[in-house]
Amino acid sequence: MTHAPLVAPSVALRRYDAVQASDVHDFHQIVLGLDGAMDMAVEGREARIDCRGAWIVPAGARHDYSAAGENRQLVLDLPFASVALPERFFERARAIDVDPLVTQLVRNIATRAQAPTRSFAWQAAAHLCGALMSDVRLDEARALDFARIDRWLRAHLAEPLRIADLAAHCGFGMRRFHQLFCEAFGETPHRYLQRLRLDAALTLLADPRETLSGIALTVGFADQSAFTHAFTKRFRIAPGQWRGGKH
Numbered sequence: 001m002t003h004a005p006l007v008a009p010s011v012a013l014r015r016y017d018a019v020q021a022s023d024v025h026d027f028h029q030i031v032l033g034l035d036g037a038m039d040m041a042v043e044g045r046e047a048r049i050d051c052r053g054a055w056i057v058p059a060g061a062r063h064d065y066s067a068a069g070e071n072r073q074l075v076l077d078l079p080f081a082s083v084a085l086p087e088r089f090f091e092r093a094r095a096i097d098v099d100p101l102v103t104q105l106v107r108n109i110a111t112r113a114q115a116p117t118r119s120f121a122w123q124a125a126a127h128l129c130g131a132l133m134s135d136v137r138l139d140e141a142r143a144l145d146f147a148r149i150d151r152w153l154r155a156h157l158a159e160p161l162r163i164a165d166l167a168a169h170c171g172f173g174m175r176r177f178h179q180l181f182c183e184a185f186g187e188t189p190h191r192y193l194q195r196l197r198l199d200a201a202l203t204l205l206a207d208p209r210e211t212l213s214g215i216a217l218t219v220g221f222a223d224q225s226a227f228t229h230a231f232t233k234r235f236r237i238a239p240g241q242w243r244g245g246k247h
Helices: 100-110 119-134 148-157 161-167 174-185 188-207 214-220 224-235 239-244
Strands: 010-014 021-023 028-035 036-043 045-049 053-057 063-066 074-076 094-097
Touching: 010 119, 028 036, 028 100, 028 119, 028 214, 036 053, 045 053, 045 148, 074 100, 074 119, 100 119, 119 148, 119 188, 148 174, 148 188, 161 188, 174 188, 188 214, 188 224, 188 239, 214 224, 214 239, 224 239
Parallel strands: none
Antiparallel strands: 010 074, 021 063, 028 053, 028 074, 036 045, 036 063, 053 094
């Protein structure tokens, strides 16, 4: 079955049947184990996941799945360029192990995922993807360690991005680093950092103790006005309205 492209991430609890089914869709997907276990085969790779694992399913990849017994999985459907993740993260299908902290986060989100609002889906997807990137360790050797760079950017959101310093830290000249970054992340360093900052803001907006001016500074904007402009441009709603509405 082919699905229409999504315009925003979705978060859903799903149960799988013992009868094998197949699917393919136009968005990336992350299936995180919650209760029980499920078997999945994607592009010739087969693995069973439980609460200690997840499946990374690239857009366009056919996947066959089934589960024996009671099970629940938390499924993220991620349209292109929605939540900030390196494009190379979805270069191939794979089953991964997850840290116990990610497992607990999945359980926390699952308690609110029965009827998620649009804002909750965005916040949950951004939070989970950030947690996965902080945990993932890739086994293939690449010219650019995109997972390490992603973690560095997430840890330095409030700081100005100095491409020359980051390039030198990675052992590249400016031009070569920019080329490798765009190939791995699917966009320029500044655009990717902007999306990271706004993703982080979604999580902070869920905490009523955080002020809009404080959030702006925490995620690296010069002031609340700059933050509001960038947030509204991306999400088509001001951060104050996002926080106060059920959308």
